Amino acid sequence: MFAKMNNVFSLLGDQFSGSEWFPQQASTFAKENDDLFFAITWLCVLFFVPIAGCLFYFALKYKKPKGAKAESNTAHNTPLELAWSILPSFFLVAMFVYGAQSYLNRRTVPDGANEVGLRAQMWNWQLDYGNGVINPELHILVDEPTKLAMRSTDVIHSVFIPAFRAKKDVVPGRYNYMWFEADVASEKVSDETLASAVKENGSDEWDYDKWQFTPDGYKFFDLYCTEYCGKNHSIMQSVVVVHETEDDLNAWIKKVSKRPDDGSVSPAEWGKKLYNQRGCKGCHSLDGSKRVGPSFKESYGNMRQLTNGDSVKADAEYIRNSILEPKKQIVAGYQPVMPSYKGQLSEDDIASITAFLETVSDYGRKVGAEDEGGSTTEEPTEKE
Numbered sequence: 001m002f003a004k005m006n007n008v009f010s011l012l013g014d015q016f017s018g019s020e021w022f023p024q025q026a027s028t029f030a031k032e033n034d035d036l037f038f039a040i041t042w043l044c045v046l047f048f049v050p051i052a053g054c055l056f057y058f059a060l061k062y063k064k065p066k067g068a069k070a071e072s073n074t075a076h077n078t079p080l081e082l083a084w085s086i087l088p089s090f091f092l093v094a095m096f097v098y099g100a101q102s103y104l105n106r107r108t109v110p111d112g113a114n115e116v117g118l119r120a121q122m123w124n125w126q127l128d129y130g131n132g133v134i135n136p137e138l139h140i141l142v143d144e145p146t147k148l149a150m151r152s153t154d155v156i157h158s159v160f161i162p163a164f165r166a167k168k169d170v171v172p173g174r175y176n177y178m179w180f181e182a183d184v185a186s187e188k189v190s191d192e193t194l195a196s197a198v199k200e201n202g203s204d205e206w207d208y209d210k211w212q213f214t215p216d217g218y219k220f221f222d223l224y225c226t227e228y229c230g231k232n233h234s235i236m237q238s239v240v241v242v243h244e245t246e247d248d249l250n251a252w253i254k255k256v257s258k259r260p261d262d263g264s265v266s267p268a269e270w271g272k273k274l275y276n277q278r279g280c281k282g283c284h285s286l287d288g289s290k291r292v293g294p295s296f297k298e299s300y301g302n303m304r305q306l307t308n309g310d311s312v313k314a315d316a317e318y319i320r321n322s323i324l325e326p327k328k329q330i331v332a333g334y335q336p337v338m339p340s341y342k343g344q345l346s347e348d349d350i351a352s353i354t355a356f357l358e359t360v361s362d363y364g365r366k367v368g369a370e371d372e373g374g375s376t377t378e379e380p381t382e383k384e
């Protein structure tokens with residue numbers, strides 16, 4: 001009977017799950033999810049309309065004039081009452097069975113699923129592809145199950161990929177997981193389109209909203225945080241790229257894994273990329289404004305007042321320590337909330353970030369411009 005009902009649900013769902021209502025269906029869960037949702041919705045409408053209709057009809061029909069005596073009516077109709085109790089209960093049981101089946105399916109990861117680590121933190125996503133390769137974008141394979149092994153470093157976040165109809169909370173202090181199987185691959189835009197977008201976008205942060213494809217030229221699905229997690233919750237977004245072949249996926253992983261050996265990307269450029277991609281940006285501005293942490297405009301080369309009363313110069317060593325063991329030296333006026341990046345950034349990454357910080361600090365290389373005959377700048381320590 002349930003198999004038959006399934007067809008009915010699917011048919012009902014098909015009629016009403018117009019693509020204008022919901023985002024594209026791009027995973028094996030999507031159709032089942034939408035069918036069930038619309039079937040239940042329309043079933044409820046089907047019951048609601050006659051019930052509400054009768055309510056109004058009887059209210060009017062049996063309306064008594066003011067002052068009339070109310071009379072009790074205990075007559076009842078057993079077959080009628082049995083019918084309207086038992087018949088709807090079949091629908092309720094069916095809803096439960098299909099809902100439970102669907103839920104259990106989502107909690108049971110198929111054997112051999114590809115695993116990607118996910119770390120949520122205020123306010124960004126870090127996807128871990130193993131071997132120290134971490135990137136804010138989620139890249140997976142089409143027609144293969146992917147399992148996300150998820151954790152949070154601070155508060156409760158929630159992963160939501162609307163096109164996959166997949167959503168799960170990420171809770172600090174425990175591992176959680178989810179899985180899905182994408183069945184629509186991301187298209188790649190033409191090389192010309194990509195080249196002109198890269199040129200127009202400039203070297204800085206990539207504008208995903210504007211281009212609707214990634215800096216590597218892939219169209220993407222959205223990934224959101226859907227659990228309010230603080231001030232910048234709304235920018236806690238990323239993208240999912242579905243690759244057609246394993247070679248294509250591996251080529252991408254290789255490309256983002258580290259600074260190219262050929263020297264085509266300078267340490268400072270790489271450092272800037274990491275600043276944008278690895279969550280630093282959410283807490284550290286470049287323009288002097290105070291976010292959760294101090295602005296990088298006043299970090300490198302500046303004298304730092306610590307909460308324990310010490311005063312240290314923010315040199316390369318200090319910056320390295322700040323990144324690997326942020327809780328050891330806390331800058332006065334800030335909370336010890338920076339997560340450690342131990343094991344997440346290579347030595348070259350840290351050196352690159354340091355090089356980048358040097359270029360953006362008022363106390364860094366800008367000042368060093370003197371040496372190259374540039375305009376004379378004040379002594380770093382005199383600036384406030």
Ligand code: HEC
Nearest residue numbers: 279280283292293294299304319322326329330331334338
């Ligand atoms: C959740 C917010 C948060 C994130 C994300 C974060 N930081 Fe921090 N960071 C802080 C706070 C708060 C401080 C000041 C307190 C302290 O010293 O720990 C700080 C301090 C620092 C300092 C010392 C700055 C100074 O002027 O003394 C450096 C360097 C630094 N962070 C680098 C980074 C880098 C690099 C990243 C990214 C890879 C990063 N931070 C990510 C919050 C954050």
Ligand SMILES: [Cu+2]
Nearest residue numbers: 157225229236
């Ligand atoms: Cu969040």
